[in-house]
Amino acid sequence: MTEQLRERRRLWLVLVVAVVGGVLLGAVDLVAQRELPYPWANLANSSAVWAVGAFGIGVWVGDRGWRPVLAGTLLLLVAVESYYLTAALVQGDSMTNLVSPTAALWLVFGVLAGVVFGAAGGWSRGGNRWRRVLGAALPGAVLLAEAAVLVLRSGNGGVAYRTDSLQTAAIEAVLGLLLPLLVGRTGRERLEALAASVPLALIGLGGFLAAGFGG
Numbered sequence: 001m002t003e004q005l006r007e008r009r010r011l012w013l014v015l016v017v018a019v020v021g022g023v024l025l026g027a028v029d030l031v032a033q034r035e036l037p038y039p040w041a042n043l044a045n046s047s048a049v050w051a052v053g054a055f056g057i058g059v060w061v062g063d064r065g066w067r068p069v070l071a072g073t074l075l076l077l078v079a080v081e082s083y084y085l086t087a088a089l090v091q092g093d094s095m096t097n098l099v100s101p102t103a104a105l106w107l108v109f110g111v112l113a114g115v116v117f118g119a120a121g122g123w124s125r126g127g128n129r130w131r132r133v134l135g136a137a138l139p140g141a142v143l144l145a146e147a148a149v150l151v152l153r154s155g156n157g158g159v160a161y162r163t164d165s166l167q168t169a170a171i172e173a174v175l176g177l178l179l180p181l182l183v184g185r186t187g188r189e190r191l192e193a194l195a196a197s198v199p200l201a202l203i204g205l206g207g208f209l210a211a212g213f214g215g
Contacts, residue, residue: 014061018071022078025053029079030086039167047213048146048172050076051113052179055139058121059183063131072118076110109211117142124183136183136193137200143176144197145204149213176201 032044043049054072061068084103087093097103116138123135147169154165180197184190 011067014067014071015074017060018057018074019078021053021057022075023082025050025075026079026082026084027086030083030090034091038164039171042150042164042168043171046146046168046172047109047113048142050079050110051117051142052139053079054114054117055121055124058118058123059125061118061122063122063126068118068122069115070118072121073111073114075118076114077107080106080110129189132185133189133192133196136180136189137196139183140176140179140194140197141200142204143172143179144201145208146213147172147176148201148205149208 029044029050033041035041036044054076057071057075058068061071080103081098084093084097084100085095087097088095120135120138123131126132126135150165150169150172154162154169157165176197177194180193181190184193
Protein backbone atom coordinates (compact mmCIF):
# COMPACT_ATOMS: atom_id res chain seq x y z
CA MET A 1 0.00 0.00 0.00
CA THR A 2 2.82 2.37 0.89
CA GLU A 3 4.59 1.58 -2.40
CA GLN A 4 1.39 2.26 -4.36
CA LEU A 5 1.05 5.62 -2.62
CA ARG A 6 4.64 6.48 -3.49
CA GLU A 7 4.05 5.57 -7.13
CA ARG A 8 0.98 7.81 -7.27
CA ARG A 9 2.95 10.67 -5.78
CA ARG A 10 5.73 10.14 -8.30
CA LEU A 11 3.19 10.16 -11.13
CA TRP A 12 1.70 13.44 -9.88
CA LEU A 13 5.19 14.92 -9.68
CA VAL A 14 5.90 13.85 -13.26
CA LEU A 15 2.65 15.44 -14.44
CA VAL A 16 3.28 18.70 -12.57
CA VAL A 17 6.86 19.01 -13.84
CA ALA A 18 5.76 18.27 -17.42
CA VAL A 19 3.00 20.90 -17.31
CA VAL A 20 5.19 23.56 -15.69
CA GLY A 21 8.05 22.74 -18.05
CA GLY A 22 5.72 22.99 -21.04
CA VAL A 23 4.40 26.38 -19.94
CA LEU A 24 7.94 27.66 -19.56
CA LEU A 25 9.16 26.14 -22.84
CA GLY A 26 6.38 27.72 -24.89
CA ALA A 27 6.58 31.13 -23.20
CA VAL A 28 10.37 31.35 -23.21
CA ASP A 29 10.46 30.26 -26.86
CA LEU A 30 8.16 33.11 -27.90
CA VAL A 31 9.97 35.75 -25.86
CA ALA A 32 13.44 34.53 -26.87
CA GLN A 33 12.44 34.48 -30.53
CA ARG A 34 11.38 38.14 -30.22
CA GLU A 35 14.26 39.40 -28.10
CA LEU A 36 17.38 37.44 -29.02
CA PRO A 37 19.57 38.45 -31.97
CA TYR A 38 19.99 36.07 -34.88
CA PRO A 39 21.09 33.31 -35.16
CA TRP A 40 20.08 32.65 -31.53
CA ALA A 41 16.46 33.58 -32.23
CA ASN A 42 16.35 30.74 -34.78
CA LEU A 43 17.70 28.36 -32.18
CA ALA A 44 15.05 29.44 -29.67
CA ASN A 45 12.31 28.49 -32.13
CA SER A 46 13.90 25.21 -33.21
CA SER A 47 11.78 22.08 -33.52
CA ALA A 48 14.85 20.02 -32.68
CA VAL A 49 15.44 21.97 -29.48
CA TRP A 50 11.84 21.26 -28.45
CA ALA A 51 12.45 17.56 -29.13
CA VAL A 52 15.55 17.73 -26.94
CA GLY A 53 13.30 19.21 -24.24
CA ALA A 54 11.12 16.08 -24.39
CA PHE A 55 14.30 13.99 -24.22
CA GLY A 56 15.48 15.92 -21.18
CA ILE A 57 12.33 15.28 -19.18
CA GLY A 58 12.53 11.63 -20.23
CA VAL A 59 16.03 11.49 -18.75
CA TRP A 60 14.71 12.99 -15.53
CA VAL A 61 11.84 10.49 -15.31
CA GLY A 62 14.15 7.58 -16.13
CA ASP A 63 13.43 4.21 -17.68
CA ARG A 64 10.02 3.79 -16.02
CA GLY A 65 7.83 2.20 -18.67
CA TRP A 66 5.32 4.61 -20.20
CA ARG A 67 6.05 7.51 -17.86
CA PRO A 68 8.87 9.19 -19.86
CA VAL A 69 6.63 8.95 -22.94
CA LEU A 70 3.77 10.58 -21.06
CA ALA A 71 6.06 13.29 -19.67
CA GLY A 72 7.64 14.13 -23.02
CA THR A 73 4.30 14.23 -24.83
CA LEU A 74 2.58 16.33 -22.17
CA LEU A 75 5.51 18.75 -22.08
CA LEU A 76 5.29 19.44 -25.82
CA LEU A 77 1.49 19.63 -25.97
CA VAL A 78 1.43 22.21 -23.18
CA ALA A 79 4.35 24.06 -24.80
CA VAL A 80 2.47 24.47 -28.09
CA GLU A 81 -0.54 26.05 -26.40
CA SER A 82 1.68 28.09 -24.08
CA TYR A 83 3.48 29.50 -27.13
CA TYR A 84 0.26 30.70 -28.75
CA LEU A 85 -1.13 32.00 -25.47
CA THR A 86 2.07 33.96 -24.83
CA ALA A 87 1.91 35.35 -28.37
CA ALA A 88 -1.63 36.56 -27.68
CA LEU A 89 -0.65 38.17 -24.39
CA VAL A 90 2.69 39.66 -25.44
CA GLN A 91 2.14 40.76 -29.03
CA GLY A 92 -1.62 40.86 -29.38
CA ASP A 93 -2.09 37.79 -31.58
CA SER A 94 -5.57 36.32 -31.78
CA MET A 95 -6.57 33.83 -29.08
CA THR A 96 -8.15 31.74 -31.83
CA ASN A 97 -4.61 30.69 -32.79
CA LEU A 98 -4.74 28.27 -29.87
CA VAL A 99 -7.31 26.18 -31.75
CA SER A 100 -6.19 26.93 -35.31
CA PRO A 101 -5.27 24.25 -37.88
CA THR A 102 -1.63 25.30 -37.50
CA ALA A 103 -1.77 24.72 -33.74
CA ALA A 104 -3.44 21.36 -34.35
CA LEU A 105 -0.63 20.36 -36.71
CA TRP A 106 2.00 21.33 -34.14
CA LEU A 107 0.12 19.34 -31.51
CA VAL A 108 0.34 16.28 -33.77
CA PHE A 109 4.08 16.85 -34.18
CA GLY A 110 4.26 17.30 -30.39
CA VAL A 111 2.72 13.89 -29.82
CA LEU A 112 5.11 12.23 -32.27
CA ALA A 113 8.20 13.94 -30.87
CA GLY A 114 7.06 13.48 -27.28
CA VAL A 115 6.64 9.74 -27.71
CA VAL A 116 9.94 9.22 -29.53
CA PHE A 117 12.17 11.54 -27.53
CA GLY A 118 10.51 11.03 -24.17
CA ALA A 119 11.08 7.29 -24.61
CA ALA A 120 14.66 7.93 -25.76
CA GLY A 121 15.39 9.93 -22.62
CA GLY A 122 14.13 7.08 -20.47
CA TRP A 123 16.09 4.51 -22.46
CA SER A 124 19.30 6.49 -22.00
CA ARG A 125 19.02 5.82 -18.26
CA GLY A 126 17.86 2.19 -18.47
CA GLY A 127 19.53 -1.14 -17.93
CA ASN A 128 19.69 -2.31 -21.55
CA ARG A 129 22.99 -1.22 -23.08
CA TRP A 130 21.83 -0.92 -26.70
CA ARG A 131 18.72 1.00 -25.73
CA ARG A 132 20.95 3.37 -23.76
CA VAL A 133 23.10 3.90 -26.85
CA LEU A 134 20.08 4.47 -29.10
CA GLY A 135 18.50 6.81 -26.57
CA ALA A 136 21.70 8.83 -26.20
CA ALA A 137 22.06 9.07 -30.00
CA LEU A 138 18.61 10.47 -30.77
CA PRO A 139 18.90 14.05 -29.41
CA GLY A 140 22.13 14.59 -31.31
CA ALA A 141 20.59 13.06 -34.42
CA VAL A 142 17.61 15.42 -34.48
CA LEU A 143 19.89 18.45 -34.09
CA LEU A 144 22.11 17.25 -36.92
CA ALA A 145 19.06 16.58 -39.08
CA GLU A 146 17.66 20.06 -38.53
CA ALA A 147 21.09 21.56 -39.20
CA ALA A 148 21.05 19.81 -42.59
CA VAL A 149 17.56 21.17 -43.28
CA LEU A 150 18.76 24.69 -42.53
CA VAL A 151 21.67 24.29 -44.93
CA LEU A 152 19.30 23.09 -47.66
CA ARG A 153 16.93 26.00 -47.03
CA SER A 154 19.64 28.63 -46.80
CA GLY A 155 19.53 29.31 -50.52
CA ASN A 156 15.84 30.24 -50.48
CA GLY A 157 16.34 33.82 -49.27
CA GLY A 158 18.68 36.75 -49.37
CA VAL A 159 22.19 37.09 -48.00
CA ALA A 160 21.05 37.84 -44.42
CA TYR A 161 18.72 34.82 -44.39
CA ARG A 162 21.46 32.56 -45.74
CA THR A 163 23.94 33.81 -43.13
CA ASP A 164 21.49 33.37 -40.25
CA SER A 165 20.49 29.89 -41.43
CA LEU A 166 24.08 28.69 -41.83
CA GLN A 167 25.10 30.10 -38.46
CA THR A 168 22.15 28.37 -36.77
CA ALA A 169 23.02 25.16 -38.60
CA ALA A 170 26.60 25.37 -37.33
CA ILE A 171 25.44 25.83 -33.73
CA GLU A 172 23.03 22.91 -34.00
CA ALA A 173 25.69 20.71 -35.60
CA VAL A 174 28.10 21.39 -32.72
CA LEU A 175 25.38 20.68 -30.16
CA GLY A 176 24.39 17.56 -32.08
CA LEU A 177 27.92 16.21 -31.85
CA LEU A 178 28.28 17.12 -28.18
CA LEU A 179 25.02 15.73 -26.83
CA PRO A 180 25.74 12.02 -27.37
CA LEU A 181 29.07 12.53 -25.62
CA LEU A 182 27.38 14.24 -22.68
CA VAL A 183 24.47 11.82 -22.34
CA GLY A 184 26.32 8.51 -22.68
CA ARG A 185 27.25 6.73 -19.47
CA THR A 186 30.64 5.31 -20.46
CA GLY A 187 33.30 6.31 -22.94
CA ARG A 188 32.42 3.39 -25.21
CA GLU A 189 28.70 4.15 -25.12
CA ARG A 190 29.37 7.80 -25.86
CA LEU A 191 31.33 6.93 -28.99
CA GLU A 192 28.72 4.36 -30.06
CA ALA A 193 25.96 6.92 -29.58
CA LEU A 194 27.90 9.49 -31.59
CA ALA A 195 28.38 6.99 -34.41
CA ALA A 196 24.70 5.98 -34.31
CA SER A 197 23.58 9.61 -34.44
CA VAL A 198 24.82 9.98 -38.04
CA PRO A 199 22.55 7.39 -39.74
CA LEU A 200 19.73 8.41 -37.41
CA ALA A 201 20.25 12.02 -38.55
CA LEU A 202 19.79 10.91 -42.16
CA ILE A 203 16.52 9.25 -41.21
CA GLY A 204 15.52 12.38 -39.34
CA LEU A 205 16.39 14.53 -42.36
CA GLY A 206 14.05 12.41 -44.45
CA GLY A 207 11.35 12.90 -41.85
CA PHE A 208 11.82 16.67 -41.82
CA LEU A 209 11.66 16.84 -45.59
CA ALA A 210 8.60 14.57 -45.75
CA ALA A 211 6.86 16.82 -43.20
CA GLY A 212 7.49 19.87 -45.38
CA PHE A 213 10.28 21.53 -43.39
CA GLY A 214 12.63 21.67 -46.34
CA GLY A 215 10.71 24.28 -48.29
